[in-house]
Amino acid sequence: MRLRLAGIRRALIVAPHPDDEIIGAAGLIRRLKTIGAAVSVVIVSDGGASHPGSRRWPRARLVAERRRESRRALLMLGVSARDLRCLALPDGDLPRHVAEAVRHLRRLSARADLIVGPAADDAHPDHRAVAAALDRLPGRARRLSYRVWPPRRRGDVQGLTLPVPGGSAFKRLLIARHRTQLGAIRDDPAGFAIAAHELRAFAQPIERFGGAR
Template identity: 40%
Template structure:
């Protein structure tokens, strides 16, 4: 990230108490762990305030260790979905209403690609049923193709709904990988940091539930993915960043 262009760490702080005003919320999750990393603190605060929260998992999560024989694709999917349910439970979020789109990890379709329209329709139906006041979605230019495709999917699904939820964008990979063009541009969004100190330990417990991404649980793929200590450090701070279109 280039702080001279835009600095997440210099955004104004908002107190935890205001999060309850978001009312019923749906969190859109590209991969299991994004919910805990990007907005786990807010989810915990919402549930402490007894605000209803629902979750949508977009990808099947299978590409973190694509060469594992101990955990073939179906087993990786089941493992990562189980980790997500554990993390959501730690954050106080009910897991039964979760929508699993199970789009291909690493190849979540964008507009015009095969599978996009069907996923858009499925997500729109879910949102119409749940009628959230707020949707949490990855930052539109978060530098991971699945995160960008997820943002596009949400925008398409919102078209035609008889209500307009508030859209808050959370940051995951932009902490580490953002080029200047990936960051918010002047006048594009308003941003702030949410104080999550009250629930930081709870957020850390939720992150730790994603053992396949943090430990040697899947130990037979030498090229498998693990979250680095440097990456995790961004999410050990007592605030989370949110961006909202002007």
């Protein structure tokens, strides 16, 4: 079923980590900007836990770079730095910071008529924690959810669908801005990197969302 966006004026996109906003909702963000909606993005964690064993990329450097990566990718979608908020809660420990996330998100979502965030059944505990925080927000804004982990299989027809403007190639280009998550950090063998099959799944030409049509 096709996702309809008529009447949306102010949208808030919430990401647990830098890059989730691109993986989960890049096409949606671009479509919202096309129809003239104001789009704000909130990244809840600092993104600093992906390479704890790297000497070249200590946490402070990694956090700063991941924030820059999100800014670059979002700028390609028409979202400027002033419309990006980074709460900088500890990556990998968001389940212990749900109440703090709620306090921030309540203020940032006050004027939104669409709130988009991770699915409650996402496999990553940080994502589930952010979903729990969003579930505690007051108001009547429309809600949509995206799932990142595990990546959706090609051909999955569940949920509301939205074609990605520019298709797979454009989404892959956006994800590529997050080079720290694609193998650019090489001095931590146990560090995280998006695998080739995961990248293919993340760069599908159709995004899927849970929520009301």
